[in-house]
Amino acid sequence: MRTVFHEQLDTLNENVAGLCERAAVMMQLATVALLNADLEASERVIDRRDDIDRQCAALESDTFTLLARQAPVASDLRVVLSGMRNVADLQRMGALAAHVARISRLRHPNIAVPGEVCGYFAEMGRIAVQLAQDTKGVVLQGDPDAAARLNVDDEAMDDIHRQLFAVVMNPEWPHGTTAAVDVTLLSRYYERFADHAVEIAHNVTYRSTGARRG
Secondary structure, three states: OOOHOOOOHHHHHHHHHHHHHHHHHHHHHHHHHHOOOOHHHHHHHHOOOHHHHHHHHHHHHHHHHEEEHOOOHHHHHHHHHHHHHHHHHHHHHHHHHHHHHEEEEEEOOOOOOOHHHOOOOOHHHHHHHHHHHHHHHHHOOHHHHHHHHHHHHHHHHHHHHHHHHHHHHHHOOHHHHHHHHHHHHHHHHHHHHHHHHHHHHHHHHHHOOOOOOO
């Protein structure tokens, strides 16, 4: 019976890793949509948001079933609890990628951000995708040291977020209020996507050691 239970825990872990990959693909597509006014890419991301929501709901249900039937303790309980937390973070990551895509769709056929800040968002998109992919590896390997290394990219994302805020708050910003609001919201979406990826990595540390590393 316990062998079956541990197989179920392994499946939960693999499914979480698979959702990390899906979140990475969604944010990559959302960034393409944003920087190229690509309506098709926007629609694909928005459609995939429903798919990732369904998968997260199914995983959450499976996790509650594990808790109810197996009453895990110690390290097994940490695996289940971290899995539940990870599912919630992944659902938010999918939602944030969809938010980026919706702003892109809203401003189509124009590019949603002024040309002078496109480079910032290209880099934010790169970091976000890399963090989601690295998080997938952390989930599969259960390596607290690898989890801690994700903080470097998260700090880089935070730095770009601060730079963009300074750009739009400059009194000489020439693009008007709507563009300023779009840039501020989009920057926040990327920054929060990164935060959720790092939170998953911290959950892996908790799963492995019983302590959380910030």
